[in-house]
Ligand SMILES: Nc1ncnc2c1ncn2[C@@H]1O[C@H](C[S@+](CC[C@H]([NH3+])C(=O)[O-])CC(=O)[O-])[C@@H](O)[C@H]1O
């Protein structure tokens with residue numbers, strides 16, 4: 291796939307509108323996410339490794355907020371189980387349409403993938419051995435997050451895993467600012483201008499609500515998860531696992 295360059299915030303915008311996963315974003319998404327999320331490629335490949343360890347025969351794997359299906363492709367390649375099905379969900383019709391083309395071109399495995407365009411709040415999670423939310427919970431309204439994590443916990447089989455990646459906020463102001471600054475340095479090193487960084491930051495302000503690691507861990511424990519662990523961090527981007 292040729293990666294089209296993300297220039298969405300390159301020119302000064304007269305009126306700032308909230309960030310959304312529309313056609314323009316979908317068109318440049320692989321370039322945008324790779325240049326914006328430190329460690330994205332590492333996360334994708336290691337989520338495949340984690341999924342392969344926890345996937346069970348005759349169970350389901352969920353990729354919630356699948357975008358173009360990068361997580362789905364990674365776990366599909368790694369899982370070596372009988373009668374395992376992947377359910378990939380996103381509420382952006384443009385994402386799902388493009389993900390459909392990408393998945394159809396993937397001949398690496400014959401594991402069944404069901405692509406669903408819906409709000410993950412409405413997704414019925416059942417018989418799950420693996421649930422992945424790779425940078426999706428951060429876009430869900432704060433008041434709905436506990437209910438979603440509870441639904442995931444209830445739909446997981448004993449021993450099943452939730453892999454949760456998030457952009458973090460830090461309770462200590464100077465630590466928080468340190469991470470924001472180095473993340474911006476990362477974006478600058480990947481070719482984004484100060485104006486692109488600043489305009490996207492404004493566009494994301496009311497849309498991507500980061501929480502602290504402690505808030506995530508507390509929510510996971512409140513849902514019933516007995517084991518939680520941060521397995522990856524690069525600057526303010528982390529990935530956790532929670533095992534039922
Ligand atoms: N309520 C919702 N219901 C369903 N989907 C949603 C909802 N809210 C947001 N989304 C979807 O969640 C995805 C978040 S991107 C995930 C990257 C992917 N996991 C990846 O590993 O490449 C992360 C990012 O861009 O920072 C978008 O596709 C939204 O449409």
Ligand SMILES: O=C(O)C(=O)Cc1ccccc1
Pocket residue numbers: 322323326327457490494498
């Ligand atoms: O770009 C950012 O600042 C981010 O926090 C990551 C991101 C990546 C893709 C879409 C939205 C946010």
